Amino acid sequence: MSRMLATHLSGLAPFTSSARLQERLDGQHPGASEGQAGSSTAADHLRRHFTTGDGVRIAYHVDGAADKPVLVLSNSIATDLGMWDRQVPELAEHFHVVRYDMRGHGESEVPAGAYSLDRLGRDVLELLDGLGIERAHFLGLSLGGFVGQWLGIHAPERIGRLILSNTASYLGPAAQWDEAINSVFKAEGMQETAERFLRNWFPTRLLEEGSAVVEPFRTTLLAMDRQGLAGSYAVVRDTDMRRTIVLITSPTLVIAGEHDPVTTVSHSETMAETIPGARLLVMPAAHMTHIEFPSEFMEVVLNFLRS
Numbered sequence: 001m002s003r004m005l006a007t008h009l010s011g012l013a014p015f016t017s018s019a020r021l022q023e024r025l026d027g028q029h030p031g032a033s034e035g036q037a038g039s040s041t042a043a044d045h046l047r048r049h050f051t052t053g054d055g056v057r058i059a060y061h062v063d064g065a066a067d068k069p070v071l072v073l074s075n076s077i078a079t080d081l082g083m084w085d086r087q088v089p090e091l092a093e094h095f096h097v098v099r100y101d102m103r104g105h106g107e108s109e110v111p112a113g114a115y116s117l118d119r120l121g122r123d124v125l126e127l128l129d130g131l132g133i134e135r136a137h138f139l140g141l142s143l144g145g146f147v148g149q150w151l152g153i154h155a156p157e158r159i160g161r162l163i164l165s166n167t168a169s170y171l172g173p174a175a176q177w178d179e180a181i182n183s184v185f186k187a188e189g190m191q192e193t194a195e196r197f198l199r200n201w202f203p204t205r206l207l208e209e210g211s212a213v214v215e216p217f218r219t220t221l222l223a224m225d226r227q228g229l230a231g232s233y234a235v236v237r238d239t240d241m242r243r244t245i246v247l248i249t250s251p252t253l254v255i256a257g258e259h260d261p262v263t264t265v266s267h268s269e270t271m272a273e274t275i276p277g278a279r280l281l282v283m284p285a286a287h288m289t290h291i292e293f294p295s296e297f298m299e300v301v302l303n304f305l306r307s
Helices: 021-028 117-130 143-154 174-186 191-201 204-209 215-222 226-237 265-274 294-306
Strands: 048-051 057-063 070-074 096-100 136-141 159-165 252-257 279-283
Touching: 048 117, 057 117, 070 117, 070 143, 096 117, 117 143, 136 143, 143 159, 143 226, 159 294, 174 226, 191 215, 252 265, 252 294, 265 279, 279 294
Parallel strands: 070 096, 070 136, 136 159, 159 252, 252 279
Antiparallel strands: 048 057, 057 096
C-alpha cells in the first residue's frame, strides 16, 4: 500500500442536512438546550445538548451554513470538541460542521461503568437523527477513529467519506487497559496521567518550548473526570475490528503519524490494507497530526472530502 495519497479519488455526491436542521438547532427538538460556559474551549457559549436513548446528556456544537455538506468531527480520548478549534474556521467555509463531546468528556455527562464502542457509535447516530441529518462525512482521530470505523461497518448508509486519523482497529492486549483503568482510579489526581498523555501526543520540542498549542490539551486533561477516562479505556480494551473493517464501503482515507507511539504506522497500514480501496498517508508527526502540521493536514482533508 502506497503511503502517498492518490491525486485522483472517485467522486461522491455531497451530503447536506435536511430543511429541518435550522429549526432543530434553534431548540425545537426534544431534549436540546443551550450550552453552559465554563470548560476550556472557545465554543462553549454556543454548545447545545441532547439526551441519548440511554439517558445520557451529550454536548455538541455546529458551525457553517446548514445548506453545506455535513462533516462530523470526533475527538480523541481525554479531549473535548475544542481539539478541532484551529481547523473549524476553514472547514466551516466548505461544510456544515458538527462536533461533539463524547460521553465522559467535556460538557457531556459521565455515566458510570464501562462504555462500549456500540454505544459511542449510537451516540453519533442519535445526534444526526436529532439534527435531521441523513448522511454525513466523518473525520475521527484516535478514539474518534474507532467510532468512525464502527459507523462505516454498522451504518454505511449514514456515512459519506470517512477519514481515520491516528487510530487503529485493535489496540490490545486487554490486560494493559485493565491496568490503565486501575491506575486512573488509584492516582491522587490527573497530573501524572496528563503528562503521560502529552508525551504520547506531542513531540518533545513542543513540550519543552511550552508551546501555546499544547496548553489547552493540558487544561482539558487536568479537568478530565477519571470515570470518563476509565469508561473510555474500556472501549479500547474491548474493541477488535481487524476483520470487520473489510465491510467498510465508504471512500476512506487513513492518516498516520510517522512518530506516533500509540497508534503506530503499522496500525494504519493494516487498516488501509484491509478496508477496500482505502488510501494511506503518513505524516512526520506524533499523535496529534492536525496540531503539528495544521496546514498540511487541512490540505489533505479538504482535497479528499471535496474530490
